[in-house]
Amino acid sequence: MRILLIFLIFCHISNCTINKDVKSNTSEQLNQTNESKYSINDINVNLIKINKLTETQLEKYNNFNLNTLDYSVKKIPEIYDYNYQYILGSSDKINLNLTDTDDIDNSYTIDPLGNIDLPFVGKINIDNSSLEEAKNKLISELKKYYQNPELQINIDEYNSSKIYVLGAVKSQQIINLDEKPMKLIDAVIKADYSPNAQNREAGSKGILRRDNKVYKIDLNNIFKSIDDRENFYLKKNDVLFIDKNSDSIQVFGEISKPGLYFPNENYSLTELISIAGINNITANKKKLYVLREDLDKFLKINIFQIDVSKPKNLFVGKKFLLKPKDIVIIPAKPIVKWNRAISLLLPQTDLFNSYNPIIQTGVKSNSSNLTE
Numbered sequence: 315m316r317i318l319l320i321f322l323i324f325c326h327i328s329n330c331t332i333n334k335d336v337k338s339n340t341s342e343q344l345n346q347t348n349e350s351k352y353s354i355n356d357i358n359v360n361l362i363k364i365n366k367l368t369e370t371q372l373e374k375y376n377n378f379n380l381n382t383l384d385y386s387v388k389k390i391p392e393i394y395d396y397n398y399q400y401i402l403g404s405s406d407k408i409n410l411n412l413t414d415t416d417d418i419d420n421s422y423t424i425d426p427l428g429n430i431d432l433p434f435v436g437k438i439n440i441d442n443s444s445l446e447e448a449k450n451k452l453i454s455e456l457k458k459y460y461q462n463p464e465l466q467i468n469i470d471e472y473n474s475s476k477i478y479v480l481g482a483v484k485s486q487q488i489i490n491l492d493e494k495p496m497k498l499i500d501a502v503i504k505a506d507y508s509p510n511a512q513n514r515e516a517g518s519k520g521i522l523r524r525d526n527k528v529y530k531i532d533l534n535n536i537f538k539s540i541d542d543r544e545n546f547y548l549k550k551n552d553v554l555f556i557d558k559n560s561d562s563i564q565v566f567g568e569i570s571k572p573g574l575y576f577p578n579e580n581y582s583l584t585e586l587i588s589i590a591g592i593n594n595i596t597a598n599k600k601k602l603y604v605l606r607e608d609l610d611k612f613l614k615i616n617i618f619q620i621d622v623s624k625p626k627n628l629f630v631g632k633k634f635l636l637k638p639k640d641i642v643i644i645p646a647k648p649i650v651k652w653n654r655a656i657s658l659l660l661p662q663t664d665l666f667n668s669y670n671p672i673i674q675t676g677v678k679s680n681s682s683n684l685t686e
Contacts, residue, residue, distance in 0.1 A: 357613045364583075364604075364620040364634050365627045375618075376635040387544050390529060393522070394543035398495035399444040401550045403474030404428060408448070412456070413464035421470050435459060445469065445493075469493065477548050479505040481556035482517045496548050499536045507533060507556075517559035524552050563636055565590050567644035568597035577636055584631035586642060587622060598647045599623040604634075605641040 367375070387393050402408070402424060409421045410432075422430040428441020438455050440448040449467045456463040475491040484506040489496070507518075518533040533556065535544040562574040563586065570591030577586075583604065592599065604618040618634070621627050636642070646654075 352613060357615060358611070360608070360614065360616050362616055362618050364618050365624075365630045367630075367634075369633075372633050375616075376633075386535065387529070387531060387546055388539075388541050393524070393529060394546045396547055396549060398547040398549070400469065400472070400491065400493045401475055402428075402440055402443050402445070402448055402469075403550070404441070405471075405473035406469060406475075407471035407473070409468045409470050410452070411466040412460070413466075415460070418456075423471075424474070475550040477501060477550070477552040477554070479554045479556075481520055481554075482558045483507050483556050491548070491550060497545050498531075498533075498548060498554075499545050501548055501554065502533050502536070517557045520554065520556035522552060522554055524549055561638035563638070563640045563642060565642045565644075567642075568593040568646050568650075569644050577638075581636050582632045583620065583634045583636055583642070584628050586636060587628075587631065590642075592622070592644060596646050596650045598645045598650075601645055603643045603645070604636070605643065606637065607639070 362375075404424055404426045407421055407423045408430070411419050417434060418432045422432070424430055424440065428439050429437040430440060431437050432452075432455075435455055435458075438452060440451055443451065445467060449465060452467070453463055453465050456465065469492075472490060472492040477489050477491060477496070479487040479489065479501055483502070485504075487501070487505045489501060489504060520531055520533075522529045522531045531554070559576055562576050563581075565572050565575055565586065570593065572590070575586060575590070583602075587602075600621045600623050602620050602622050604620075606616045606618065608614040608616050620631055620634070622631060
């Protein structure tokens with residue numbers, strides 16, 4: 315719906331009816347007026363010529379950022395303060411060795427209820443316990459049957475502790491944990507995530523579900539931040555869900571490769587033109603548009619225009635940085651629009667051209683008959 319709205323605005327400016335006046339709407343007015351009363355005619359359009367902007371104005375627009383959710387983990391102590399320990403659970407196998415006697419020396423598999431069944435002792439629950447906690451629980455029970463028991467405990471098989479990496483990653487993973495800690499970067503590499511991957515539709519932002527709570531994360535923070543807190547330890551039953559990339563630029567018009575582009579930071583308009591491949595024959599290079607919603611004002615859109623037919627303006631375009639959700643439109647030349655309209659109005663000319671060789675053959679045949 316948003317794309318359609320902005321496209322209609324572009325059609326509006328193509329007919330030279332751009333309203334350069336900026337109307338302000340206070341919060342009081344918004345509260346008093348029902349949104350359903352607004353239409354496309356209420357949208358304020360501000361036309362800005364990029365090649366006439368000063369360095370200060372360029373910097374202002376380049377520093378514009380959408381209001382986004384905060385994906386920084388370094389602000390969440392319960393995530394980065396976690397110290398990893400392997401947590402025992404159902405299907406794990408542990409090995410017990412009791413000093414001075416071999417009554418219980420054996421390997422035991424933890425049952426679905428979290429218990430192990432020891433000879434002469436019975437069932438002891440060690441579910442959701444670290445190795446040290448399980449050892450203390452067992453010694454506490456063994457003291458009822460043995461004097462000053464000394465117990466050694468080791469894990470033979472790690473089967474219960476898993477993390478899950480799902481969503482828009484190349485290889486979704488269920489990763490088994492063991493006593494060796496695993497950090498976020500280890501998990502995403504296993505899922506074949508790369509911040510420089512060519513498939514930019516695979517996103518970097520998503521959620522972490524831990525202990526019945528949900529946190530927002532951005533995988534790119536691991537690679538961009540020098541703060542190690544962003545690369546935190548993963549915990550048993552963590553679920554990482556990565557969403558598809560929505561930070562795209564939409565490109566339409568007289569170019570070789572229209573569609574969605576997923577820019578890195580400091581991605582300029584000139585770079586986009588060179589990658590998308592502007593059509594030098596049909597494109598109106600004097601009027602290239604970038605449509606950007608102005609979130610500081612209600613119902614306002616900034617439309618940036620640049621004339622790239624002049625090589626010097628490409629240097630200006632290099633200083634103009636594109637932002638996520640920008641819409642770039644390269645319109646056709648007036649003569650191209652006219653030709654396309656005529657081709658729709660007069661399709662019979664194609665029919666005439668198709669039968670022209672037959673007509674010419676018939677004319678020549680009649681001419682020869684007349685001569686004879």
